[in-house]
Amino acid sequence: MRQIRGILGTGAxxxxxxxxIYLPVAVLxxxxxxxxxxxxxxxxxxxxxxxxxxxxxxKLMDALVRSIVIAVVSGLGSTVLGFLAAFGLAxxxxxxxxxxxxxxxxxxxxxxxxxxxxxxxxxNGLALPKxxxxxxxxxxxxxxxxxxxxxLAQMGGHQEVLERAARDLGASEFRVLTRVTVPLLWxxxxxxxxxxxxxxxxxxxxxxxxxGFDVTLPVAxxxxxxxxxxxxxxxxxxxxxxxxxxxxLVGEIILFGRRRRHDRRVEL
Amino acid sequence: MTVVSNSDLVAGTAAVPQASAGSHLSIxxxxxxxxxxxxxADVELEIGAGQYVVLLGPSGSGKTTLLSMIGGFTxxxxxxxxxxxxxxxxxxPARRPTATVFQDYALFPHLTVEANxxxxxxxxxxxxxxxxxxxxxxxxxxxxxxxxxxxIHELSGGQRQRVALARALLVEPEILLLDEPLGALDLHLRRxxxxxxxxxxxxxxxxxxxxxxxxxxxxxxxxxxxxxHNGRIEDAGTPQRLYQRPATRFVAEFMGxxxxxxxxxxxxxxxxxxxxxxxxxxxxxxxxxxxxxxxIAIRPENWLAGPRPDDAVTIGRATVIDSVFQGATWRVRAxxxxxxxxxxxxxxxxxxxxxxxxxxxxxxxxxxxxR
Numbered sequence: 001m002r003q004i005r006g007i008l009g010t011g012a013x014x015x016x017x018x019x020x021i022y023l024p025v026a027v028l029x030x031x032x033x034x035x036x037x038x039x040x041x042x043x044x045x046x047x048x049x050x051x052x053x054x055x056x057x058x059k060l061m062d063a064l065v066r067s068i069v070i071a072v073v074s075g076l077g078s079t080v081l082g083f084l085a086a087f088g089l090a091x092x093x094x095x096x097x098x099x100x101x102x103x104x105x106x107x108x109x110x111x112x113x114x115x116x117x118x119x120x121x122x123x124n125g126l127a128l129p130k131x132x133x134x135x136x137x138x139x140x141x142x143x144x145x146x147x148x149x150x151x152l153a154q155m156g157g158h159q160e161v162l163e164r165a166a167r168d169l170g171a172s173e174f175r176v177l178t179r180v181t182v183p184l185l186w187x188x189x190x191x192x193x194x195x196x197x198x199x200x201x202x203x204x205x206x207x208x209x210x211x212g213f214d215v216t217l218p219v220a221x222x223x224x225x226x227x228x229x230x231x232x233x234x235x236x237x238x239x240x241x242x243x244x245x246x247x248x249l250v251g252e253i254i255l256f257g258r259r260r261r262h263d264r265r266v267e268l
Numbered sequence: 269m270t271v272v273s274n275s276d277l278v279a280g281t282a283a284v285p286q287a288s289a290g291s292h293l294s295i296x297x298x299x300x301x302x303x304x305x306x307x308x309a310d311v312e313l314e315i316g317a318g319q320y321v322v323l324l325g326p327s328g329s330g331k332t333t334l335l336s337m338i339g340g341f342t343x344x345x346x347x348x349x350x351x352x353x354x355x356x357x358x359x360x361p362a363r364r365p366t367a368t369v370f371q372d373y374a375l376f377p378h379l380t381v382e383a384n385x386x387x388x389x390x391x392x393x394x395x396x397x398x399x400x401x402x403x404x405x406x407x408x409x410x411x412x413x414x415x416x417x418x419x420i421h422e423l424s425g426g427q428r429q430r431v432a433l434a435r436a437l438l439v440e441p442e443i444l445l446l447d448e449p450l451g452a453l454d455l456h457l458r459r460x461x462x463x464x465x466x467x468x469x470x471x472x473x474x475x476x477x478x479x480x481x482x483x484x485x486x487x488x489x490x491x492x493x494x495x496x497h498n499g500r501i502e503d504a505g506t507p508q509r510l511y512q513r514p515a516t517r518f519v520a521e522f523m524g525x526x527x528x529x530x531x532x533x534x535x536x537x538x539x540x541x542x543x544x545x546x547x548x549x550x551x552x553x554x555x556x557x558x559x560x561x562x563x564i565a566i567r568p569e570n571w572l573a574g575p576r577p578d579d580a581v582t583i584g585r586a587t588v589i590d591s592v593f594q595g596a597t598w599r600v601r602a603x604x605x606x607x608x609x610x611x612x613x614x615x616x617x618x619x620x621x622x623x624x625x626x627x628x629x630x631x632x633x634x635x636x637x638x639r
Contacts, residue, residue, distance in 0.1 A: 164341060165374035168361040169439060170391035179387075183378045 032234035063220035074139035075197035082147025090155035116209035130212035138206035143196040154188035194251040292317035298347030322486040325496035367441035373432035382416035406434040446478040520565040554636030568612040570633035580628040
């Protein structure tokens with residue numbers, strides 16, 4: 001009896017917690033299929049009218065494409081730079097390594113707003129116009145610490161031995177990277193890319209400060225919301241959510257799939 | 269301070285049939301210091317081509333550091349290393365005529381056996397068309413023909429070790445360096461792979477330098493054993509010479525078992541010393557200053573129990589502490605004037621605790637050690 005009550009209690013807490021996290025998203029998705037313009041229950045529908053309206057809206061679709069391009073470019077940029085920084089610090093142990101690591105991680109504690117304003121002031125000083133390139137740069141700046149941390153955590157001693165063996169067998173530093181380090185670390189690199197992609201994908205404040213007339217999707221949604229509530233926002237939000245979710249799932253499957261293979265190997 | 273002089277090493281290598289004239293690997297005044305602590309100091313070593321050399325020592329002795337410096341992975345603090353007359357001290361691993369078989373083999377888990385073995389060929393930009401043939405030859409050499417398509421995680425420990433060997437041999441190194449290559453194998457497999465390693469070294473005619481802490485392994489494999497202890501070369505020579513005439517007390521104890529009798533040199537001269545010991549004065553060949561401390565080492569199988577032959581020296585009367593029958597011999601612990609002695613007696617010579625034994629030993633089978 002006590003056991004059943006315990007299970008029920010735990011279940012209730014879990015339901016509350018997950019409800020708190022996921023209910024807003026569920027409501028967002030649900031009302032993107034709502035027939036009425038105002039998102040008020042009871043639910044009526046479903047309808048895909050708002051999606052049709054969304055895909056027919058050139059302003060939103062352009063913003064969507066821009067967001068994807070920025071997310072891909074800044075995701076690649078952060079991952080490549082983060083990986084190289086982690087590789088250099090872990091393998092070559094330069095003097096003041098602790099200081100360099102600290103400086104690389106510092107941007108984590110700087111609010112994106114400060115990065116945005118800082119870049120804006122810098123761009124003004126250099127007489128550069130606001131642009132998507134500046135937004136991309138800003139996203140690289142805020143995501144670099146994340147990519148660096150993920151890569152550094154995976155730089156194990158085991159790979160170091162393999163890199164050493166590769167050098168002994170005649171590999172140049174560049175070939176050590178391309179033939180050994182990257183193939184061994186690619187799940188971490190891919191996971192880092194996925195995370196940087198999603199963070200850039202739904203980043204608002206830097207994009208808001210630095211984009212000119214061509215805005216990213218989150219900024220476009222915000223502009224739409226200023227004009228009043230429109231279920232197209234729900235549809236756009238749902239698409240943003242599904243893309244992020246899809247990327248996270250792909251990342252997880254790759255990482256877990258690899259771990260399972262690794263476990264089998266340990267059994268042998 | 270222990271510096272093995274050239275004459276010692278030449279004496280040690282003279283019996284090796286494949287040792288060629290001149291030295292292949294030459295190490296002079298080599299030292300490595302980590303933050304004030306000397307991991308290795310004053311290493312002098314000359315190795316002839318085509319020899320199987322074993323660096324033997326307890327863990328932490330510096331033997332792996334020495335191997336790592338020969339391979340180019342550790343930069344020496346001082347000294348020079350030359351291979352084939354060419355100074356390689358400042359060269360990185362890839363530009364040395366060496367290849368290393370690492371302790372855990374360091375095979376690339378993301379590549380097949382074939383691709384692992386072909387790696388050095390790819391790094392040297394050997395023509396693609398030529399690679400499969402040479403990979404097949406190398407796999408054949410180590411007895412893994414037909415395993416090319418397997419993944420590394422599908423192989424057993426012994427097979428992985430052979431893949432690592434095949435891969436290292438395709439570098440065509442003048443010197444193959446092996447860092448405890450048998451450490452991860454179980455005892456039975458280890459003995460088998462030892463024989464294969466030795467055969468491979470003979471077939472390829474290359475110089476092998478092999479690090480281990482297992483003195484039995486060293487005895488089986490080596491043409492030349494280099495004993496490393498506390499960051500210095502303690503002794504170097506053939507297994508036979510090291511066993512029969514160890515240079516130091518450490519070698520006498522590390523290579524097999526010995527009874528040690530300590531004493532003070534009472535008289536010395538003309539290549540003989542007389543040592544004042546708890547068992548009385550014992551005179552034997554050796555060099556020392558009068559008044560110095562010294563030790564006599566006697567191997568267990570060299571003790572004579574019973575009536576003393578004419579050419580033997582009486583040591584004393586000992587009481588048996590315990591005895592164990594081991595098939596070929598009795599292993600006997602005995603005590604004489606408070607000194608514990610270890611004996612191997614013939615199987616027909618049964619003794620039991622409390623028995624008295626009159627012990628003697630031939631002069632040439634006693635070794636005088638001054639350190």
